[in-house]
Structures are given as structure tokens and as C-alpha cells.
Amino acid sequence: MRNQSALRSKLVSSPYILWAILFIIAPMIFVVYYSFTTASGDFTLDNIKFLSKYLPTFLRSIWFGIVATLICLLIAFPTSYIISQKSDKMQRTLILLVMLPMWMSFLIRTYSWMAILQDTGLINSFLIKIGIDPVHMINTGGAVILGMVYNFLPYMIMPIYSVMAKLDFSMIEACQDLGGNKINVIRRCIIPLSMPGIVSGITMVFVPSVSTFYISQKLGGGSFDLIGDVIERQFQQSYNYNLGASLSLVLMILILVCMAVMNRFSGDEGEMVI
């Protein structure tokens, strides 16, 4: 009997295990394999040595990722709190509005921002019309970060909101009752209690921001290369799979390190994170 049920559970889980092996574990092994080999398959560390050339790009990616994540957090935290304090019906409507842009293709949304930000785009045409000098916006770092914030904001709002919606209001009353003013309530009560949402929001915005390539190409005009762009080019244009793989590997490790640091901060005594 025991063997039979063990067999059955193996059978049931086999599609997932197969899936994981084919599409998660095997590619990882390939990434590692390519990172340490030449095009002809010999072992080498050249790919890794070569990476130092891309250090500025790595740093820029991480910097942009941090800035975009922080801006998302600053917008999402109060937004989530306000939404969570509304009536149930209002909450559903507002969350729907937050999600609505995600029903459209990511590519189309980014293209729309090009149309809005261009030198001859919506904003500048309007500025010219009312007699103000046009502002150069497209192809700047700011435009890239704007693109990241715009695209990934819902991923920050959703987890924070879902924690806040479940927040026991008597906690806030208890904090006030013990002498806490508004600032104390936010700092000592709402922030620590919504920490799980904040951490997963940060993860969900930071990871795609660091590794994005499309946003920087369209809104940065090629002058703000991020590491994702470099990786894409290795595979799409230079056909240098080995360098591409080693870049991916390092990016992966960097992200894991960042996440580990984050999680350390958000541990049980995570009151002092922000």
C-alpha cells in the first residue's frame, strides 16, 4: 500500500518535475556551462574576465533598479494605504484601475510613452502651444526610470495592498491608545505590519527593473544601456552565447545577493528598514 501511494504521488508530480527539469534546471545548467566554456567547448575563465568591461553597465542597471524600486515604494505605500481604507466596493474598483494597464501589452505601453515623451510628442506639442520651450525628455535616464516605475508599479501596489487590506484596525487604535501620534502609527505600526508586502513588492519590482532591456532601448535611445540590453545583444546580434551566459550568471548572482540583503533587513526585528 505504502509503495503504491508513493508511486502515485510520484506519478502525479512527474509533469511538474519534468517541466522543472526541462525549462528551469536544464537552462541553468546550460547557462553555467556556457559561462565557463569557449565557443568550441573548451573550459575557460575568459568570459568572466571579460565582464569587467561591463562593470559600468552593471552598476547603472543596479542603480536604475534601486531608484525605480524606491520611487515605486514611495508611490505604492500611501496609495495602498488609501485604497485599503476605502469601502469594499471602492477597493475593488481602485484595484481594478491599478491592474487595468496590465491588460495591455507591455510593448504597446512602452511605445505609448515614446509618443508622449518625444521632442515632438504629446507633452512638448502642448508646451509649444502654450508658449513654453519644449523639454527634452526622451532618451534620458529619467525616461528609462519613468518607464520602469510605470510598468512595474502594480507589482509593488498589489502585495502591499493585500497585506494592508488584512491589517487589523485595532492595532492602529492600540498604537494611538498607547500614546502614538500619526507618525508613530505609521512608523511603529503600519510599516512593520506591512513589511511582508513591502519585501515582496520590492522583489517584484527590483528584479525585472534590473534585468529589463526593452524599456531602456525604447525610452533611453541606446545611450542608457542596461545589462539586459548587453545580454540581449550577445544572443541576438553577436551570437556570443558564452559571454551572454556569463553576464546572465553574474546578473543572477547579483540579484540573489540583493535579495538576501533585503531579506536580512526584513527579518523579525525589521523595524528599522526604512
Added chain:
Amino acid sequence: MEQNVIIELKNISVAFGDNQVLKDLNLSIRDKEFITLLGPSGCGKTTTLRIIAGFMHPDEGDVIFEGKKINSIPPHKRHVNTIFQRYALFPHLNVYENVAFGLRIKKMPEKQIKEKVEEMLSIVNLKGFNKRSINSLSGGQQQRVAIARALAVDPKVLLLDEPLGALDLKLRKDMQVELKNIQQRLGITFIYVTHDQEEALSMSDTVVVMDGGVIQQIGTPIDIYNEPKNAFVADFIGESNIIDGIMREDYSVDFSGNNFKCLDSGFAKNEAVDVVVRPEDVDIVSPEKGMLTGIVTSVTFKGVHFEIIVDIKGFKWMIQTTDFHPEGVEIGLFIEPDAIHIMKKSEYSGMFGDYSSFSEEFDELSVLDEEAE
């Protein structure tokens, strides 16, 4: 105004939409007293407490604390603290930090915080629990942490919102004694909200019985039990047989087709009144010696006594007796003058005090209904 009044509620009215929760409520609370707001759910007792705490504002009327009007003062500036119904402890902090919470907000030096927290934890018998997480504690222990946390900030008044509601019976009894001890030792005013009449009677100096947003009676537990003002109070506190009667003259009342001597006076001649007879105050005698006679219709064994329902001229009485009388037997009832309490007719007359529809199950069902609200 009395000298030692600490909190005064004057003409307080509150409505949620069409629902009038409190109607022109007036209440004075003396310093260092244990006062209980008692009533069924929806009677406005919790609302009254939240108004004192500052979480709610009355539509009309004033809240006065030590002679000063505090209507517009926010909760964090009031010298009152609350024990919440479900404790509202902070799950992200351990026991020590929970108790220290209010002290940290006050920016007290670390050394003093430590002393104070240790002192509070020893008052509530939780020494050595400092590092424990809140979720690892039992309900009773969480309750103690909540008490320690509120007492740590030296409140002048402690508000307790059905604090023992989530505990089992045994623990509840222990905590009642402990709360009363803490209150007497620290000399703090306790304002206690409960729907449990037994809890109210055993702990309080003063009981305030509320229903429908109105105070029905204020008095000591003994007064409230022995001299209920109307049928609602008589029924809500303990068991009562409430019978229609007519006051013939002072110290003489007619009910159930018989004339009884009583100790009440001051009613008009032939005034219709409600007569209360507590089930434990009735003596059972042989039918020929009885002032009233009736047939036993049901018997329930309660441990300490039997609870029997007796049909007397179509009205079902509840009587508690230590002697067993089987169903169907005719018995006589003997009622001493001091067992009879006369009340003026009120809006509650005729609503309570007849045990014809009485059954344990029915009672429990109605409690569940109340909780579901």
C-alpha cells in the same frame, strides 16, 4: 458635582445613520472605582467605552475628564488606556517590546523602560516571558500581556472591552479575581464592558445596566440584583419570575389571584405593577400549606440545585430547589415578604419573566444570534 469624579459623560447621543446607538446618556465615574457597563450586544456599552477612549466622537454631549472637556482631544493625548476585545497585541514584536511600546513612544530612557516592563510583567505573572513571540502565547497569556502593556503607561483610567470574552470558563474566573486584585492594588479606575451579568456582579463596585442606548439602572451589584428598576434589569441580571400585580396599599400586593405582604411602599392605590420573585427565594411546601399551588412541568438538574418549572394559573414560574419534585406533581409555594420586589410598569413590562417558552437550547440559540450580529 462630587469631588472625586474622574470622568463625566453629559447628554451623550450617537447615531450611526438611522440607528440611534446612545440616547442622551449621563454617567459619572468616580476615581478608583471598578465600574461595569453591562448589557446585551447592541446596547451601546462598547460605543460608550470608545467615546471615553477617544476613538469615537459623540454627535451631541460632552466628555469631561477631571473637570475638563476632552471632546476634541485625540486618543493618544488622553490619560486612558484600553484593553481591546481581541487584545490587539503587535505580532511583529515580542512580549517585552509589546509592553515597552507605550514607553518607547514616550522616549523613556532604556534603563527605566526595562525596570517598568519587568515590574509590569511580574504584576501579571509573566516573568521570564520577555523574549517570547506573541503568537506562541495562549489566550490567557496574551490577555496578560495586553494588561501589562496598558498598565505600563500609568493610565488614570483603564478601559476594558469584554477582555475575558475569548477565554474558557475556568481561566475566566481566575482572571476575574486577578483583574480585581490588580485594580485594587494599583488604585486605578477600571471601566469594564461585558454582557456577562455574573462577571459584572462579582467584580464591580458599580454596575451600569444598559439597553437600547439608554442606562436602565446604576447601582451596586447588590442593589441591582435585589432592587431591579424594571423588567429588563430583573430579567437580565439573574433569573426572575416577573408577574403582573396590583398594589392594594403600602406593603400589600395582589398577584396570581392571591394577596401577599411585601416590603415595598410608595405606590398609588391599586396601581398596576410588575412583581419580581427570584427563583431561589421561593420555598416549596405541601399544596395545602402553600400560598400558591401549581403543577411541576419540568425538572432540570443543575448540580447545586434543581431548576423546576411550575405552572401556576397558566403562568410558568421558575423555582430553584435542592429537593427533587418529579414532573406532574402538585406543589405549594411559600413566598416571604422580603422575597417580593415590586417595580413600576415600564416599556419592558410583559416582555420578560415568563418561563413558558423556556428551554436551555432556546437560550443558547439567542446568544448565538446576538454574537452573529
